[in-house]
Amino acid sequence: DDAIKKCLRFCRFHYAGGKGSWNLKGNDKVMVYTAATLILALDALNAKGRPAVKIKRDRYGHAIPPKRKPCKISTKDKKWIRELVDFLVRTQVKPSGGWRYPGNPVDSIEADTDLSNTQYALLALDVAARCGIDPPIETWKLAGEHLLREQEEEGVDVPIWIENEAWEEGLEGVPRFRQVGTTQARGWCYLPGKPTLSTGSMTCAGVTCLAIVKERLWARKKLEPAFSKRIDAGMLDGLAWLSDHFTVEDNPEPGENMWHYYYLYGLERTGAKTGVGWIGQHDWYREGALHLLQAQTPEGGWKEAAAAGKPADATESEITQTCFALLFLKRATREPLIPVTPPTLTGGGGAPADNR
Numbered sequence: 361d362d363a364i365k366k367c368l369r370f371c372r373f374h375y376a377g378g379k380g381s382w383n384l385k386g387n388d389k390v391m392v393y394t395a396a397t398l399i400l401a402l403d404a405l406n407a408k409g410r411p412a413v414k415i416k417r418d419r420y421g422h423a424i425p426p427k428r429k430p431c432k433i434s435t436k437d438k439k440w441i442r443e444l445v446d447f448l449v450r451t452q453v454k455p456s457g458g459w460r461y462p463g464n465p466v467d468s469i470e471a472d473t474d475l476s477n478t479q480y481a482l483l484a485l486d487v488a489a490r491c492g493i494d495p496p497i498e499t500w501k502l503a504g505e506h507l508l509r510e511q512e513e514e515g516v517d518v519p520i521w522i523e524n525e526a527w528e529e530g531l532e533g534v535p536r537f538r539q540v541g542t543t544q545a546r547g548w549c550y551l552p553g554k555p556t557l558s559t560g561s562m563t564c565a566g567v568t569c570l571a572i573v574k575e576r577l578w579a580r581k582k583l584e585p586a587f588s589k590r591i592d593a594g595m596l597d598g599l600a601w602l603s604d605h606f607t608v609e610d611n612p613e614p615g616e617n618m619w620h621y622y623y624l625y626g627l628e629r630t631g632a633k634t635g636v637g638w639i640g641q642h643d644w645y646r647e648g649a650l651h652l653l654q655a656q657t658p659e660g661g662w663k664e665a666a667a668a669g670k671p672a673d674a675t676e677s678e679i680t681q682t683c684f685a686l687l688f689l690k691r692a693t694r695e696p697l698i699p700v701t702p703p704t705l706t707g708g709g710g711a712p713a714d715n716r
Contacts, residue, residue: 396484403487431491457506479565504573512546547601559613564626567598571633596702603640621684632693
């Protein structure tokens with residue numbers, strides 16, 4: 361906690377122009393990643409001791425959204441989070457619904473949005489909303505439509521696997537998994553309009569963000585059945601893409617296979633937010649954890665990406681690699697209040713076509 365507080369004091373000072381107080385107005389150093397990770401850090405600092413939320417169900421067994429209770433956060437931190445949330449709401453690109461670098465101060469490729477910035481904005485807005493610091497409903501709806509629109513329109517047919525309830529360890533003749541249909545493997549890419557460049561990290565981002573939008577709209581009693589089914593279909597097909605391309609050795613993508621550990625942390629968020637323990641026939645956490653434990657250095661960290669002889673971005677340093685590895689191993693992403701697993705993967709919901 362002390363280390364987190366020191367980091368936040370540094371951020372408060374640095375991004376306030378050295379004045380020692382937080383003020384976003386006119387500050388051109390703040391970007392979506394900055395605002396989002398600050399919210400996530402503030403949430404982590406204040407998360408201890410929060411009671412588990414009990415979900416009640418109606419007479420038909422449907423989960424009832426719980427009454428929202430503000431989290432116990434200091435007045436100063438709450439004001440800070442509110443300003444950061446307002447910044448993210450304000451910088452959402454209208455009418456597309458995604459996020460990018462406001463004003464493009466990093467001289468990046470010209471584009472209205474990208475899925476990486478969008479992912480971090482939604483991760484931050486999600487934890488803020490859980491504490492009653494909500495963005496407008498329209499923010500969630502626009503983001504959901506953006507995510508569904510940017511997913512590949514079509515993909516190859518792949519099997520849908522679920523665990524076989526009849527399977528027991530050592531029991532011969534009973535397979536561990538059973539196929540319950542097929543669906544199209546449809547992924548996501550980093551920038552809009554390039555569906556043939558789907559990657560593992562961005563497909564994890566797409567699935568995770570759809571799960572966030574679904575839960576947030578449900579919690580506000582604004583999740584329309586037709587929209588919910590479209591989200592379920594998008595998540596199912598995104599998970600099918602990850603199943604068809606599954607690996608923990610690299611970030612599955614065409615070309616240079618960069619952002620490996622960023623992808624692994626994305627895989628952890630995907631598992632947490634959808635509630636799936638298996639992606640296809642892969643125990644994603646076990647396989648990922650074994651890979652990371654084997655890659656850990658004697659000093660306790662993880663090497664920068666370039667040290668492994670792979671193409672790498674300068675930001676894939678030893679520090680960021682170690683952070684992503686630890687976030688994966690800890691299973692750091694907070695799970696949704698209710699399961700948002702696509703019905704087909706729970707053994708219900710009928711054939712995939714029923715979820716579209």
